[in-house]
Amino acid sequence: MISPPAIALGAGVVKRPTRLADGRELIYYDDPGTTLGIERAVDARVLDPRPETATMRLDVLTGDWISVAAARQNRAFLPPAELDPLAPQTPTNPSEIPSRYDVAVFENRSPSFGPALADATDDAPAAIDPPQGLDDLAVYGLGRTRTSVGRTEVVCFSPEHEGSFGTQTVTRARTVIEAWADRTAALSALPGIEQVFPFENRGREIGVTLGHPHGQIYAYPYVTPRTQRLLTAITRTGDDLFDRILDVERGSERVVLTGEHWTAFVPFAARWPLEVHLVPHRHAADFAETTTEERDELAGLYLRLLRGVDALYDTPTPYIAAWHQAPVRIGRAGARLHLELTSPRRAADKLKYLAGSEAAMGAWIGDIPPEQAAERLRAAIEGVSL
CATH class of the missing domain: 3.30.428.10 (HIT-like)
Incomplete structure (x- = not known):
């Protein structure tokens, strides 16, 4: 067990940052008045190395940059409850989150952007060929590529297997909102990030691959077309x-x-x-x-x-x-x-x-x-x- 540092945020929410076994960032956001203790379990899994950062390609017909992230083909697809990768770990479920939690945010194991950044940080390497700013990305040319620097994070609204944002309590919703604000500020400060986008996909009709109540945050290396x-x-x-x-x-x-x-x-x-x-x-x-x-x-x-x-x-x-x-x-x-x-x-x-x-x-x-x-x-x- 470890005791991550406790950082007080607004509305009585407490932030506790730690790491997963492969070095990815994991942050617990505790509800005000949480029943959880200060200790968290260590992620003792033996994991494969993180995938290489994807590559973006320019579509010269539209000016859009397309990230080709082949590692996403291996992500979980509608697993049974006993193998839910977003539930707290158990002896039979080596999930992504070692401990019971209120709200948890972690770096996606199969990211669309990152883990490399435009410049090296304590958490991420520098890309060999990152975007060189918005002026560079606006230049048209056949065959143009850049590294898909950035960050893709998962935001778990609850440790329960089923639900959505709308099934949470007002207190829990407030904790998630505080987490969104905290992560927006942190991701906006990373090298090469141009836009931060929190979202929730809900329902198989939308293409959701996990029923667990969760959303995502994308930190893009460009300003999105919309x-x-x-x-x-x-x-x-x-x-x-x-x-x-x-x-x-x-x-x-x-x-x-x-x-x-x-x-x-x-x-x-x-x-x-x-x-x-x-x-x-x-x-x-x-x-x-x-x-x-x-x-x-x-x-x-x-x-x-x-x-x-x-x-x-x-x-x-x-x-x-x-x-x-x-x-x-x-x-x-x-x-x-x-x-x-x-x-x-x-x-x-x-x-x-x-x-x-x-x-x-x-x-x-x-x-x-x-x-x-x-x-x-x-x-x-x-x-x-x-």
């Missing part, structure tokens, strides 16, 4: 774009949930049958810039939203909960932290599949009027309790 389009829109319209969006949406019939610091709404031009945005009223570029009061309110508000989404039908709804954050070095005055939750579910037994127009051309056709979707979701949320 965010580049957002920055272009902000350049055209002004840094107050999100303020103006909130003014319009809060005066519409598309609002589904609102508080003192946050508002959730179905956007005016929703693409998906179920699409909800959750936006802070005050400008914050990322989770690290949110206040204690904003995080406190978000814990309960976000749970109500997710439980409302699940209350729409008799079975849990698949979704992607994507927390968009501003890039690390550019666009921070206009790009605001916000959630974009999307689901392909268009009826109890029907999914929207991206076929020719959407998948090939990026030309979307909506199935459900946003106002109608908002009305149904408001009704579902009204019946939700925490």
Whole structure:
């Protein structure tokens, strides 16, 4: 057993950093009033060396960088409960987390980015051919490659085998939010990181390979294509774009949930049958810039939203909960932290599949009027309790 250093965060959350057997970072985030002790088990597994960092290739038709991470082919796929790799280790389950935990964050064993970084740190080697900044990445050319530096982390919301963010308590949700803020700040400071993206994939229909309640955080070596389009829109319209969006949406019939610091709404031009945005009223570029009061309110508000989404039908709804954050070095005055939750579910037994127009051309056709979707979701949320 070891006693990792205890670092006090906001809301009574305690951070305890340690290491896995192959050197990957593992961080326990203890709930306020946790029943866990200060000691944690040592990861005594004998593990293979970590895979080589993947390589990015430039698509000259779009300017997108594609990370080719072949090691991900070997990741776990829907294992039984007794072999859950995100559950606490037992004598018969050599999982990724040695001890019982409240919330745990660790480096992915099969990463899309990293472990190498643009420069060497105590935790990671320097890549031989890292991206040389945003200007370098913007240069077009056939056959261009760069090392996929960065970090890919797993965020376990609970030690239990089944569930999602929405099944957690308000206290646990608040611990996860504190972990998101802490990891956003830490990852943003790593060499070569340009954007940090926390998200949760929920449901087999989305492609989830583990039923354990968890999300991920990607730290990219570039600004993602979606965010580049957002920055272009902000350049055209002004840094107050999100303020103006909130003014319009809060005066519409598309609002589904609102508080003192946050508002959730179905956007005016929703693409998906179920699409909800959750936006802070005050400008914050990322989770690290949110206040204690904003995080406190978000814990309960976000749970109500997710439980409302699940209350729409008799079975849990698949979704992607994507927390968009501003890039690390550019666009921070206009790009605001916000959630974009999307689901392909268009009826109890029907999914929207991206076929020719959407998948090939990026030309979307909506199935459900946003106002109608908002009305149904408001009704579902009204019946939700925490």
